[in-house]
Amino acid sequence: MLFNSIEYLFFLPIAFILYWFVFHKRLNFQNTLLLVLSYIFYGWWDWRFLSLIIFSSIIDYTCGLQIEKSPSKKTKKRLLIVSMIVNLGFLGVFKYFNFFSESLSNAFNSVGYQFGPLTLEVILPVGISFYTFQTMSYTIDVYKGKLKPTKNIISFFAFVSFFPQLVAGPIERATNLLPQFYTKRRFDYKNAVNGLRQILWGLFKKIVVADNCAIVVNQVFDNHLDYSASTLAVGAIFFAFQIYGDFSGYSDIAIGTSRLFGFNLMQNFAFPYFSRDIAEFWRRWHISLSTWFRDYLYIPLGGSKGGLWLKIRNTFIIFIVSGFWHGANWTFIFWGTLNAIYFLPLLLLKRNRIHTNNIAENKLFISFTEIYQVLITFTITTIAWVFFRAESIEQGFSYVISLFSKSMLTMPSVDIKPFLFIFILLIFEWLFRDKKHGLELSNLKIASIRWGIYTLIFMIILFFGAQSQSFIYFQF
Numbered sequence: 001m002l003f004n005s006i007e008y009l010f011f012l013p014i015a016f017i018l019y020w021f022v023f024h025k026r027l028n029f030q031n032t033l034l035l036v037l038s039y040i041f042y043g044w045w046d047w048r049f050l051s052l053i054i055f056s057s058i059i060d061y062t063c064g065l066q067i068e069k070s071p072s073k074k075t076k077k078r079l080l081i082v083s084m085i086v087n088l089g090f091l092g093v094f095k096y097f098n099f100f101s102e103s104l105s106n107a108f109n110s111v112g113y114q115f116g117p118l119t120l121e122v123i124l125p126v127g128i129s130f131y132t133f134q135t136m137s138y139t140i141d142v143y144k145g146k147l148k149p150t151k152n153i154i155s156f157f158a159f160v161s162f163f164p165q166l167v168a169g170p171i172e173r174a175t176n177l178l179p180q181f182y183t184k185r186r187f188d189y190k191n192a193v194n195g196l197r198q199i200l201w202g203l204f205k206k207i208v209v210a211d212n213c214a215i216v217v218n219q220v221f222d223n224h225l226d227y228s229a230s231t232l233a234v235g236a237i238f239f240a241f242q243i244y245g246d247f248s249g250y251s252d253i254a255i256g257t258s259r260l261f262g263f264n265l266m267q268n269f270a271f272p273y274f275s276r277d278i279a280e281f282w283r284r285w286h287i288s289l290s291t292w293f294r295d296y297l298y299i300p301l302g303g304s305k306g307g308l309w310l311k312i313r314n315t316f317i318i319f320i321v322s323g324f325w326h327g328a329n330w331t332f333i334f335w336g337t338l339n340a341i342y343f344l345p346l347l348l349l350k351r352n353r354i355h356t357n358n359i360a361e362n363k364l365f366i367s368f369t370e371i372y373q374v375l376i377t378f379t380i381t382t383i384a385w386v387f388f389r390a391e392s393i394e395q396g397f398s399y400v401i402s403l404f405s406k407s408m409l410t411m412p413s414v415d416i417k418p419f420l421f422i423f424i425l426l427i428f429e430w431l432f433r434d435k436k437h438g439l440e441l442s443n444l445k446i447a448s449i450r451w452g453i454y455t456l457i458f459m460i461i462l463f464f465g466a467q468s469q470s471f472i473y474f475q476f
Contacts, residue, residue, distance in 0.1 A: 001044035003253045004207055004468055011041070016260055020187055027184050031158045034261070038163035042126070049125040052090055057160045059086045060135045064142045064149035064156075076143055083139040087132045094124055099328030127167035129325060133292055135160050138174035140296060147175050155181040164257040168250045168471055170268040170288035177265070185262030194442060195259030197454070201428075201439035202252030204457050209425050210245030211466035212418045213238040219414060221389055224399050228407035231414055232399060239389050240382045241422050244273065246472045247286070252437055271433045273381075273426075274359045276373035278342040279352035281381060289325070293318050308348075315347055316340045326388070331396060335388045342380055358434055421464065 001008050015037050023029040043050050063083040067076045098119045105117035138159075141147040150156050159178045165171075220227055220235030227235070251268035258265045268288050275281035282290055298318045304311050316337070323336020346352040359374070360366045366374070383400060390396035428438040439457065441450045 001041050002468070002470070003250065003257075004203065007044065011037075012257065012260075019261055027182075028152075028154060030185065031152075031154050031181055034163070035154060035158040035161065038158065038161040038166060041163040042161060042166055045126050046123070052125055052128070053131060053161055054157075056087055056090065056132065056135055057157045059083060060139050060160070061150075061153060061156045063139050065151065067139070067142050068149050080139060080143045084136065087136050091128060091132050093120070094122055094128060096328045130169050130171055131160060131166055133171050133289075134174075137171075137292065137296065138178070141174055147178075150178060150182075152182070162258075162263075164254040164261075164263075165265055168247070168254070169286075170251055170254065170266050171292055172265060172288065173292075177263070180263050188262065190442075191259050191262075191264075194440065195256040197439045197441065198252045198256030198259070198437045200256075200454065200457055200461075201437050202249040202254075202256060204249075204439075204461055205245040205252065205425065206249030206471070207461050207465035207468075208245075209418070209421045210242045210249060210472075211469045212421055212464070213242035213245065214469045215466060216414050216418060217242050217389070221399070224395070224402065227413065228410045229403050229405045230408050230410050231412040232403050233408065234412045234414060234416060236382050236386050236399075236403070238418055240273075240378070240385050241418070241425070243385065243388070243472055244269075245425070246469075250471050255436075267436055271429050271438075273378055274374060274430070274433060275377050276355045276359060276370060277346055277351070277377055278339065278380065279346050280355040281377055282339070282343070283356075289322065293322055297321065304347075311347060312344065315343055319343065330393055331387050331390050334393050334396070335384055338384045338387065342384070361434075421460075424460070 001011060015033075019030060019033055023033045039050055042053065060083050063079045067079050070076050070079065098117070101117040101119055138147070138156075142149045155178065159172075159174065159181055162172075162177065217235055217239045220231060221239070224232060224235070248269040255265045255268070266288055268286060270284040270287065272281050272284035275284055298314055301314045301317065302310050303314065306314075319336040319340035320333055321336070323332040323334070323339075326332045326335075343352065359370055386399050387393065387396035390399060425438070432438050432440055439453075441453060444450050
């Protein structure tokens with residue numbers, strides 16, 4: 001079920017009414033309702049995929065309990081390995097098997113040994129990368145002693161399948177989200193209203209910004225050899241805002257929806273296109289995934305505590321694995337490698353932590369130095385996004401090389417109307433960059449102005465929303 005679909009328009013208010021007015025008397029009733037709603041929400045695409053998430057939940061619930069009971073560290077480790085094999089095994093079969101098979105076949109073919117790849121005719125389950133990482137964090141934290149395993153099977157299953165963030169995150173940690181299923185939840189009007197604001201802002205980013213940009217992006221990338229450099233530049237810029245509006249819009253809707261039900265999810269985006277270097281960008285982009293890899297991969301590998309070569313190795317591992325997480329294609333691996341190369345000079349010069357505050361903090365206007373830093377960061381990020389969007393590395397290089405020609409001085413030959421929507425997006429996010437989202441107007445005292453802004457955003461969505469496009473990150 002899509003957040004921007006008619007079905008969800010009916011699903012959400014029905015779920016809200018049942019949750020607060022029918023099942024509100026007992027916590028276990030509410031959790032059971034959330035579990036049922038989540039399975040309906042997920043099963044709307046294909047009910048057969050429910051078996052995967054249920055089986056994964058059973059394995060991790062059982063492993064968590066057995067890890068705590070076991071007196072032997074060796075047995076605890078074996079149980080953790082069982083959990084990892086099951087979760088990563090599902091991910092490997094459904095998402096990566098064909099990629100590895102085809103890559104192996106191509107490698108042998110290149111040296112004269114001809115054979116066809118063995119491929120599986122399977123559909124990638126929606127959101128498998130997200131809920132797999134979420135449930136893995138539970139077992140790992142129980143193993144490390146950071147979290148007591150839950151004996152409440154309804155709460156655990158609801159945690160794994162919680163519908164607002166099930167399909168595309170944020171990837172929540174059990175230490176943050178799971179305890180919220182144990183606590184009696186009371187309706188908080190202010191929190192719910194802020195949730196509605198965030199949902200509205202997320203819909204604007206998705207339906208107006210991302211979907212309008214997508215029309216141009218698809219046109220340009222599918223026929224990039226036929227366009228001037230200026231048009232290719234517009235296509236690349238629009239994709240940068242398409243993927244941001246699409247993914248952060250989903251996160252805003254997910255977080256806002258969670259607030260309607262009394263839950264607080266982690267912030268997943270913190271205005272990343274205002275970043276002054278690539279390190280700051282990655283602290284602000286897809287925060288739930290970046291911090292997951294930091295805590296469960298980068299730090300266990302030694303992080304930045306070792307020597308120079310160890311730091312470099314760990315940096316490349318974390319970015320390449322992050323790229324591979326996004327998809328079974330060499331373009332994603334190259335995208336991750338390119339970001340590691342961008343990051344390397346900051347690491348070597350020990351400048352990767354110099355921008356930890358908000359840009360132009362406590363100021364309205366940005367300095368010329370910061371403008372330069374933001375533009376450089378956005379430019380190199382956009383070039384990397386070209387490879388993320390391209391069908392192959394060859395197409396990515398062809399696209400980037402074509403950007404550097406005299407035709408950059410010509411007028412673009414595509415609709416540039418999305419620039420207006422991008423401008424509106426940037427204005428709101430700049431003014432509220434110290435908040436959790438771009439429409440957090442709670443400090444604006446004049447109610448008529450607040451409601452005027454809400455009405456304006458709603459009307460823009462209504463009249464300028466493009467034809468519905470599926471969320472990009474559903475394929476991951």
